[in-house]
Amino acid sequence: MDRIIFLFLRRMRAPLLVLIAAYTIAVLGLVLIPGVDAEGRPWHMGFFHAFYVISYTATTIGFGEVPHAFTDAQRMWTIVSIYLSVIAWLYAIGKILTLLQEPAFKRAVIEQAFARSIRRLREPFYIICGYGDTGSLLVRALAQRNIRAVVIDRNPDRIDDLELEDMGMYVPGLCADASVSAYLTLAGLLSRHCRGIVALTDDDDANLKIAITSKLLHRELPVICRAETRDVQDNMASFGTDHIINPFDTFGDRLGLALHSPGTHLLYEWLTSVPNMPLSEPLYPPHGKWVLCGYGRFGKAVHESLVGEGVEAVIVEADPQRTGCADRCIIGRGTEAITLQAAGIEEAVGIVAGTDNDANNLSIVMTAAELNPKLFMVARQNRHDNDAIFKAARLNLVMHRSEIIAEDILAQLTTPLLPVFLQQARQQNNAWANEVISRISAVTGEVVPEVWTLTLDAQQAPALWQTLAMHDVHLGEILRDPRDRDYPLSCIPLLLLRGKDPRLMPGEDVVLRSGDRLLFCGRSGVAERMSRVMYNGNVLRYVLSGEERPDGWIWRVMKSAE
């Protein structure tokens, strides 16, 4: 605020001096020039009346000649003072208006307002750098979960979008270069409420700079970064960036997973999708020959995972020299039938359209589907606003970069145990995954389950934490409905993390220890019911023993007296 006031005062110096001078001259003139009163006696106007007359004259209100009619000499002077003071006012007001319009001043006002709204945040928040497709998806998903976010983006249009969007909560946004440390600090990097920083700009270097800045200025803060090339990824990992997402690798990896164990892939999909949406169908990508159109970063990642699964992949690429596949590819865009036929589309089982142009990708899959209707179709979607046409194309799998990154980050931010679980799950076989899937669908039915974490400590589970200090509690015992303990809570414990030791699908007979971290998935609303058990000692006692005891100081005394 200081800066604005000082800037304002400094710029207002000249206009204020002009105003004071104009008033002084006009008032002094009126006082010195002799007039006559109603009876024709000579009379001198006092400072009080002179100031009064000049005040209403200068502001163009004009009440007339008071307290007595003016002499011609006074009128002459009034003409002078009118022009003098009105021009001085116009000058001053003009100055104020220009000052308010000035970009530097506006910017100072906006930054101050932004800084103030960050200072007023009294709950945990995340800083999201970059409000493109991914950033907006992520911020919206966070807002749905009542988690606060602060946005920085260099593009003013995107900040305008943010202001117009109805998030259900206030999301402060600043139009600035997030790789400048001053702006990160302004966005609350050093605040004790800041829980993490997510760098999602479309510029790898900017993301790198954001990661370094945050690691240097606020060491403990988790940093999640998007990186599109391997060397930036390695660079970020070298100074301890907590989580790095390469959307192409992630997708190639998922596709490989779908090929090799469809069950595990489905488990991934279910647990990382938005809760309460309809569950996605299981995918069974066929093994056989695949045609891969486009050998850019995405194509390379997919190729790698296809080859890794022992699947034959034919590359179709328009510019083999630049992408480095000159010796083993079919030259062409893949949008025309001849190229696809040359790649052997008739006997292929699947096609991946992975160029960076959405229209071409759709054209590739449509052409291919005409040549071979049984193909398994995968396409890469580059822009968020093409959602409708990609849906209409009825593809088996759409790689939407922004969605992949947003889902991944959301899982990292909201349920930190989920990545641990998924990592463990990949080491299991498909049959294990299928069993987990059937257990989950038995509990949650047709919609995506909610996933939540529970830490057995004094903050998240005070009642259970106290009980654990006195006697053992089995996991199965707390998974009862607090309304009627004969019914189980419709949720499944997915993971138990004790120290560094993860235990997949812990059984009901596991004895809980304080400090354990548990990952659950289940129907929506179950998490709240469970937290009631964790917080309220009486509810916990009922769930554990079936005993409903009146609890108050008097009752406790009477009970012990018995």
Add this chain to the structure above:
Amino acid sequence: MNLEKVVFGFFIILALTLNFGFFIGEFDNPDHHNVYELFAVIVVNLIATVLKFGDRTQMGALLLASSLVADLQLLAAAVVWGYAQHVSGTGLDSMVMGSIVSLAGGAMLANIVSVVLLIIETVNLRR
């Protein structure tokens, strides 16, 4: 020599000298305190205040504060004068004059602080 500094110093010192001129004389005697002098003191003080705007140093802040105090006191004196003469109808009796002059005296103290600060700042300059 810097013309800006000359103008700055001129108005600050003029504010003090005019203030002193108005203040001096028999305390409650209206004949010893000229209304034109009070007008000049107010104008010069306002100009001095505006000249101090926008200085972000500690010294600048203190200078501005002392000027604002002087303005407040002088404007209060002017209001008392106008009220006594035009509104209450008592005219400039010795009681009214006393309060006007004491208000101006307070403003003079603030102006002295201003000048002392200005001198300190100048002495600290080793150029």
